[in-house]
Amino acid sequence: MSVFGSRMFPGGVHPHESVNGKAVNGGNAIVKLPAPPRVIIPLSQHIGAPAKALVKKGDLVKVGQVIGQAGGYVSANVHASVSGKVWDVQPCLLASGVSVPAVIIDNDYKDEWVELSPAANPDSLTADELRKIVADAGIVGLGGATFPTAVKLNPAEGKTIEKLVINGAECEPYLTADHRLMLEKAEDIIHGICIVMKALKVKEAIIGIENNKPDAVAAMTAAAKEGITVKALPVRYPQGGEKQLVYALTKKKVPTGGLPLDVGIVVCNVGTMYAVQQAVCEGRPLIERVTTVGGLVEKPGNFMVRIGSTVEQLLDACDGLQKGVKQLIYGGPMMGMAIARTDIPVTKGCSGILALGEEAMEPKESACIRCGRCLRACPMKLMPAKLDALSRALRFEEAEKLGVMNCMECGACTFVCPAKRSLTQSCRTAKKVINTRRKQAAEKKED
Numbered sequence: 001m002s003v004f005g006s007r008m009f010p011g012g013v014h015p016h017e018s019v020n021g022k023a024v025n026g027g028n029a030i031v032k033l034p035a036p037p038r039v040i041i042p043l044s045q046h047i048g049a050p051a052k053a054l055v056k057k058g059d060l061v062k063v064g065q066v067i068g069q070a071g072g073y074v075s076a077n078v079h080a081s082v083s084g085k086v087w088d089v090q091p092c093l094l095a096s097g098v099s100v101p102a103v104i105i106d107n108d109y110k111d112e113w114v115e116l117s118p119a120a121n122p123d124s125l126t127a128d129e130l131r132k133i134v135a136d137a138g139i140v141g142l143g144g145a146t147f148p149t150a151v152k153l154n155p156a157e158g159k160t161i162e163k164l165v166i167n168g169a170e171c172e173p174y175l176t177a178d179h180r181l182m183l184e185k186a187e188d189i190i191h192g193i194c195i196v197m198k199a200l201k202v203k204e205a206i207i208g209i210e211n212n213k214p215d216a217v218a219a220m221t222a223a224a225k226e227g228i229t230v231k232a233l234p235v236r237y238p239q240g241g242e243k244q245l246v247y248a249l250t251k252k253k254v255p256t257g258g259l260p261l262d263v264g265i266v267v268c269n270v271g272t273m274y275a276v277q278q279a280v281c282e283g284r285p286l287i288e289r290v291t292t293v294g295g296l297v298e299k300p301g302n303f304m305v306r307i308g309s310t311v312e313q314l315l316d317a318c319d320g321l322q323k324g325v326k327q328l329i330y331g332g333p334m335m336g337m338a339i340a341r342t343d344i345p346v347t348k349g350c351s352g353i354l355a356l357g358e359e360a361m362e363p364k365e366s367a368c369i370r371c372g373r374c375l376r377a378c379p380m381k382l383m384p385a386k387l388d389a390l391s392r393a394l395r396f397e398e399a400e401k402l403g404v405m406n407c408m409e410c411g412a413c414t415f416v417c418p419a420k421r422s423l424t425q426s427c428r429t430a431k432k433v434i435n436t437r438r439k440q441a442a443e444k445k446e447d
């Protein structure tokens with residue numbers, strides 16, 4: 001039995017330290033980047049309905065001004081991250097390849113802010129008032145999921161929340177943004193957690209941190225307040241997956257197709273908690289975030305970057321690329337997306353930009369040798385090899401019956417496969433086709 005006892009979820013993989021890049025990036029303190037000459041701020045950078053533009057070409061805006069209003073209950077406000085003139089409102093390309101409307105602002109370098117209204121006494125605010133501040137500030141899950149936080153803080157009637165689980169695992173190789181934030185802003189993060197505990201009316205919060213960050217465990221433990229505990233977790237990808245984290249910390253199993261909410265738990269990322277503290281105590285909306293830039297760049301680092309800066313500006317901040325870069329990745333190496341251009345904006349969910357060499361090359365696939373490694377690695381207890389075969393044969397209904405919709409696209413199966421089969425991609429394709437079919441069926445029904 002491991003020293004962590006039962007604090008372990010089924011499946012998962014352990015990318016070796018020599019390839020995970022954390023040793024290089026982890027020591028880099030957060031550097032605040034100067035605001036760029038122009039920002040591209042997408043109106044859809046969260047889960048849910050796109051925000052609606054509140055500005056037009058030629059308008060003057062201030063930092064922190066709402067330029068996109070939440071387009072529904074599950075949506076989020078979008079704010080100007082520089083002061084200046086709106087150059088245009090036009091489509092821009094996201095890392096996913098999808099084109100969405102964006103507000104493009106030319107920086108006037110005056111850094112003029114809207115008037116901020118920090119709460120005079122945060123502890124006296126009601127749960128409703130706290131939720132409103134979080135909603136107004138446009139806060140979404142900064143771990144990458146980008147689900148609007150105010151919605152998470154407002155559980156449906158009949159759902160009782162017992163615990164708050166905080167994700168400080170940062171299990172993807174290379175990424176160290178959360179690690180640095182926990183070292184440098186531990187007290188603010190803990191304050192954010194206290195605020196969310198109040199909004200959810202819960203008395204207990206557990207912070208899970210992988211044990212390759214002992215300094216972060218120590219910093220968060222020292223800052224923790226009553227009702228908040230910090231637990232060190234074994235290094236195992238995807239430890240930071242919501243379901244895996246909930247199981248590792250509470251032993252509760254989130255039902256298939258369900259949410260942590262179904263077992264009385266809300267999960268939030270440490271970066272999100274910092275954003276909540278900033279919104280409530282400083283009155284600052286979400287206009288910047290910490291992003292790791294790593295891999296084959298001259299000076300890897302962690303940067304506090306204005307939302308809407310481009311990948312190119314981040315790479316420049318690292319003094320550019322080294323030789324041998326084969327691929328740029330937006331996000332982590334396991335769940336991130338390959339990008340072919342550098343004019344893509346940094347959005348609220350961007351935890352990292354990586355420049356990878358040979359390891360990023362599409363490996364040559366060979367036939368499945370039925371070794372079963374993918375089966376053992378899958379944290380969702382799926383059968384990746386079988387799902388891969390069904391997806392390639394376009395037998396999506398059978399893949400659905402075998403639970404492909406529960407695939408969290410973590411990439412663990414692809415990582416361990418000795419035949420280099422693109423198992424995650426097959427699952428992703430199947431999910432896309434099934435989702436499209438479901439949508440079409442629903443539309444047909446409505447007609």
Ligand code: SF4
Binds near residue numbers: 381406409
């Ligand atoms: S990508 Fe999907 S099938 Fe593969 S290990 Fe992760 S959850 Fe399982």
Ligand code: SF4
Binds near residue numbers: 367371423
């Ligand atoms: S890991 Fe690869 S080779 Fe092994 S069973 Fe799975 S798909 Fe086949």
